[in-house]
Amino acid sequence: xxxxxxxxxxxxxxxxxxxxxxxxxxxxxxxxxxxxxxxxxxxxxxxxxxxxxxxxxxxxxxxxxxxxxxxxxxxxxxxxxxxxxxxxxxxxxxxxxxxxxxxxxxxxxxxxxxxxxxxxxxxxxxxxxxxxxxxxxxxxxxxxxxxxxxxxxxxxxxxxxxxxxxxxxxxxxxxxxxxxxxxxxxxxxxxxxxxxxxxxxxxxxxxxxxxxxxxxxxxxxxxxxxxxxxxxxxxxxxxxxxxxxxxxxxxxxxxxxxxxxxxxxxxxxxxxxxxxxxxxxxxxxxxxxxxxxxxxxxxxxxxxxxxxxxxxxxxxxxxxxxxxxxxxxxxxxxxxxxxxxxxxxxxxxxxxxxxxxxxxxxxxxxxxxxxxxxxxxxxxxxxxxxxxxxxxxxxxxxxxxxxxxxxxxxxxxxxxxxxxxxxxxxxxxxxxxxxxxxxxxxxxxxxxxxxxxxxxxxxxxxxxxxxxxxxxxxxxxxxxxxxxxxxxxxxxxxxxxxxxxxxxxxxxxxxxxxxx
Amino acid sequence: xxxxxxxxxxxxxxxxxxxxxxxxxxxxxxxxxxxxxxxxxxxxxxxxxxxxxxxxxxxxxxxxxxxxxxxxxxxxxxxxxxxxxxxxxxxxxxxxxxxxxxxxxxxxxxxxxxxxxxxxxxxxxxxxxxxxxxxxxxxxxxxxxxxxxxxxxxxxxxxxxxxxxxxx
Numbered sequence: 001x002x003x004x005x006x007x008x009x010x011x012x013x014x015x016x017x018x019x020x021x022x023x024x025x026x027x028x029x030x031x032x033x034x035x036x037x038x039x040x041x042x043x044x045x046x047x048x049x050x051x052x053x054x055x056x057x058x059x060x061x062x063x064x065x066x067x068x069x070x071x072x073x074x075x076x077x078x079x080x081x082x083x084x085x086x087x088x089x090x091x092x093x094x095x096x097x098x099x100x101x102x103x104x105x106x107x108x109x110x111x112x113x114x115x116x117x118x119x120x121x122x123x124x125x126x127x128x129x130x131x132x133x134x135x136x137x138x139x140x141x142x143x144x145x146x147x148x149x150x151x152x153x154x155x156x157x158x159x160x161x162x163x164x165x166x167x168x169x170x171x172x173x174x175x176x177x178x179x180x181x182x183x184x185x186x187x188x189x190x191x192x193x194x195x196x197x198x199x200x201x202x203x204x205x206x207x208x209x210x211x212x213x214x215x216x217x218x219x220x221x222x223x224x225x226x227x228x229x230x231x232x233x234x235x236x237x238x239x240x241x242x243x244x245x246x247x248x249x250x251x252x253x254x255x256x257x258x259x260x261x262x263x264x265x266x267x268x269x270x271x272x273x274x275x276x277x278x279x280x281x282x283x284x285x286x287x288x289x290x291x292x293x294x295x296x297x298x299x300x301x302x303x304x305x306x307x308x309x310x311x312x313x314x315x316x317x318x319x320x321x322x323x324x325x326x327x328x329x330x331x332x333x334x335x336x337x338x339x340x341x342x343x344x345x346x347x348x349x350x351x352x353x354x355x356x357x358x359x360x361x362x363x364x365x366x367x368x369x370x371x372x373x374x375x376x377x378x379x380x381x382x383x384x385x386x387x388x389x390x391x392x393x394x395x396x397x398x399x400x401x402x403x404x405x406x407x408x409x410x411x412x413x414x415x416x417x418x419x420x421x422x423x424x425x426x427x428x429x430x431x432x433x434x435x436x437x438x439x440x441x442x443x444x445x446x447x448x449x450x451x452x453x454x455x456x457x458x459x460x461x462x463x464x465x466x467x468x469x470x471x472x473x474x475x476x477x478x479x480x481x482x483x484x485x486x487x488x489x490x491x492x493x494x495x496x497x498x499x500x501x502x503x504x505x506x507x508x509x510x511x512x513x514x515x516x
Numbered sequence: 517x518x519x520x521x522x523x524x525x526x527x528x529x530x531x532x533x534x535x536x537x538x539x540x541x542x543x544x545x546x547x548x549x550x551x552x553x554x555x556x557x558x559x560x561x562x563x564x565x566x567x568x569x570x571x572x573x574x575x576x577x578x579x580x581x582x583x584x585x586x587x588x589x590x591x592x593x594x595x596x597x598x599x600x601x602x603x604x605x606x607x608x609x610x611x612x613x614x615x616x617x618x619x620x621x622x623x624x625x626x627x628x629x630x631x632x633x634x635x636x637x638x639x640x641x642x643x644x645x646x647x648x649x650x651x652x653x654x655x656x657x658x659x660x661x662x663x664x665x666x667x668x669x670x671x672x673x674x675x676x677x678x679x680x681x682x683x684x
Contacts, residue, residue: 123612123649130648139648143616165617168596170564170577173614194613195568198649214643220572220668265578278520284582285530291579302572304667341520512570515611 005039005066006032015236016243016388018069019450026060026075026084033062033090041066042367043087044452045461045478046097048105050132051076053473054446058082058107061476063450063461069386070452072463077107086112093367093483104131104200119193119515122146130201131474137201153179153187161497165194169501172511176500183496188489195515203475204467208234208443209309211472215462216304218477219513224251224258225455226462226477226513227307233464233475234309235440236449244435245389247311249427252390254303254312256420256427259456260331261290261302263413263420266508270410271342273502274351282338286331293327296320311437321428332421339414352407356491356503359404368487369480370458372507375412376404382454394426409506416456443470457510458484479513531586535672537680544661548628550684556602556630557682560592563601563625567618567654568611568644572668573635577605579671592678598624603681604631605674606658608638610651622658630681633663634674642667 003010003020010020024032036043044063051059057079064071077084086109088095098109099118106129117126122144124130130139153160158181165173175191199218203211215230216223228251235243264287271279291301298306298314306313316324342348358368363376373380381398383391399415401408443466451462458480467473488507492500548556564577580587581594595601598621610618622631633654636642641652654660664677 121613122616135648137647141648143612165614166565166598166621170566170574170594172566172569172571172574173617194617195566195611196613196649197568197609197611197644198647199644201647201649202644217570217572217643217667220570221575223572265575278524281583282523282527284579285527285584288579288582288584301670302575302668304572337519337523341523344519510571512568515613 003066003068003071005041006035006071008032010071013072013236013448013450014239015449015451016232017386017450017452019072019452020069021072021074021448023074023076026077029075030085030087030090032073033087036064036066037090039066041071043091043093044070044459045463045476045482046094046101047463047476047478048101048107048131049465049474050105052079052133058105060084060101060107061463063463063478070450072448072450082107083110085110088112088114091367092365093486096486097482103129105129106132116149119196121193121196123196130198137198137205148191150177150189150191151187157181158186174511178497178500180497183498185492185495185497185500188492190485190489192485192511193515195512197515199477199516200475203472206472207470208237208466208472209470211475212308213305215477216307218516219479219510220302221262222258222455222457222460222510222513223302223304224254224307225453225460227305228255229451229453229460229462229477230464231307231309232451232453233449233462234443236451237443237447237464237466238440240310240438240440244311244438245432246434247436249390249431250312250316250436251307252427253316253424254298254306255453255455256424257290257294258303259420260417260424261287261294262456263417264290266505267410267413267417269505270406270502271348273505274348276345276348279338279342279348282334286334289327289331293324297324308437310440311435313437315436316428316431321431325425325428328421328424332418335414335417342410349407351499351502352410353405355406355499356495356506357403357405358487358491360402362490363404363487366487366490367483369483371399371412371416371456372409372484372487373458374398374400375408377402382452382459390427394423396423406502406506446473455480457481457508477513477516479510481509481514484509485514530583531589532584534590535676535679537683538676539680541662541664541677541680543655543663544659546684547661548630552628553682553684558591560603560678560682561595561601562592562603562605562678563595563598563621564605565607565618565621567606567608567614567657568650569607569635569637573607573638576668576671576674577607577634580674585671585675587675599626601625602629603678604629605634605678606631606638606654607634608654609641609644610654610657612649612651615651615657618657630661631658632677632681633660634677635669636665636667639663639665
């Protein structure tokens with residue numbers, strides 16, 4: 001079909017989400033990105049792949065969210081000198097993704113102002129690329145040099161605070177380099193990649209079926225969202241057209257339960273970080289109630305391995321559905337009380353309001369996604385913009401806030417929490433009867449599928465290409481944290497050091513999902 | 517303030533009974549003398565190190581501090597520096613990029629010290645296994661006293677692991 005916005009021909013990808021795929025030349029790339037920017041299409045992901053086995057050199061892939069759906073562009077690159085014109089000046093969020101594609105596949109963006117490595121530390125040397133097909137997964141290299149030139153801020157009274165990778169709390173590892181004057185933060189530079197554990201390479205030694213378990217462990221707090229995105233991609237490849245509505249409704253219930261649990265936990269920590277430990281205890285009590293209910297009804301506290309290609313692994317019998325509705329109603333009542341306590345707590349609001357502000361203009365420029373984007377006034381939510389089953393007809397309400405500070409992110413979380421509870425209640429009450437899982441047809445070699453899901457943190461994308469005999473040729477998983485981490489560097493400028501934990505928690509970004 | 521106090525009174529005390537130690541989780545024979553264990557057991561300081569997990573185990577470690585489990589009632593608390601710690605609680609697999617940081621954290625922890633590996637990945641490398649980017653289990657990098665399986669292990673299992681490490 002013809003995509004009029006881009007004047008290119010694209011092939012429709014079978015699957016639940018509207019998605020299109022097109023092959024373009026490297027010379028056309030920048031003009032296409034300019035068009036995308038002028039159309040307010042946003043860059044969702046950028047990655048590379050090795051296509052030597054198909055006799056095609058390498059490939060650069062980009063995923064853009066356009067009004068009609070997701071556009072997957074593939075740019076073939078030659079075997080010798082796999083280079084392409086960089087696009088980070090047009091789409092700033094591409095910067096780190098381009099550097100990661102260079103570290104992993106060895107395809108290099110020209111004219112990128114930042115040519116430093118990104119995901120590679122010392123585990124493999126410069127000049128070897130883990131996602132090339134001739135790279136063995138079991139390769140072990142002696143620890144290579146891991147110097148990383150941080151950008152230095154100079155001037156009278158400026159000094160640096162290095163933090164991490166091992167942090168002071170129970171947090172994932174990463175390095176933060178603060179340049180400060182007195183208490184005031186002039187600049188924060190992040191260094192990530194400490195958790196890189198070769199997830200994408202591991203996919204390539206798995207079958208499409210086995211991959212579901214790994215997808216559910218890319219970021220443990222978003223296991224349902226990843227498993228769903230992965231399943232959606234596999235189902236697209238298998239062209240599963242008649243899909244049981246009961247399975248989709250259950251997936252919706254799981255995804256919203258995941259959103260409820262995470263928002264409850266973070267609202268507790270946001271209270272804790274401003275000295276309101278009451279909030280931590282209250283919200284973590286409610287979160288634990290949800291986790292125990294998950295365990296009782298579905299056999300896992302975080303709902304891992306419940307979304308599988310072809311459907312879901314657990315059903316919800318009527319008697320247990322009543323239990324779920326009862327519990328959610330209790331939680332909703334408590335949340336209303338707690339919200340009024342938070343809203344009226346002068347000390348907490350004083351710390352929340354105007355802290356870690358991200359303007360709408362900056363958020364749009366850097367592609368801030370998920371609830372954090374909505375808290376800066378970006379009115380986007382995949383459940384609303386592309387309402388596929390089970391969200392179709394539910395009238396999902398968008399939660400947003402214009403101010404972009406910690407208070408706005410707290411407010412959006414409260415609103416989303418209430419809306420998710422409503423969605424679960426509706427989905428449970430209208431649960432269609434029928435199958436919960438179907439058998440999938442074998443995947444033909446070279447077929448591609450795309451999964452795109454609004455997780456609690458933001459949009460999660462899985463781009464999958466099948467190899468021979470139901471194996472995986474390439475699986476790229478994209479976490480919304482790729483877009484949001486660079487925004488944190490801006491949100492912190494001009495704030496004081498003690499507010500960093502609060503601002504950081506208000507975004508709560510993933511390290512594991514980013515480092516892969 | 518009235519509403520806040522009312523909510524506290526209404527909620528009441530939610531903390532449940534602590535679990536018992538579980539000898540099946542022990543990997544190394546107890547390295548510490550009984551006298552030391554008696555002191556540690558009454559005021560244990562733990563430093564958590566995420567050496568490459570998916571963040572699932574971290575969620576459950578957080579939960580051990582929630583009102584239902586309330587780890588601090590046992591005199592066990594998390595500290596910000598390995599130099600203040602008696603025990604390292606390590607989640608894995610250990611990524612190659614965290615290998616040095618984990619070893620340095622272990623060296624920075626004063627003797628006598630204990631190490632508890634958390635989760636299937638911490639125990640064996642789990643689904644991520646060993647590869648160019650992953651060292652696999654925590655025991656492949658530093659000595660481990662107790663290993664708690666599970667994906668992720670429940671808060672009770674994590675508490676059992678900690679209690680096993682400080683029991684004779």
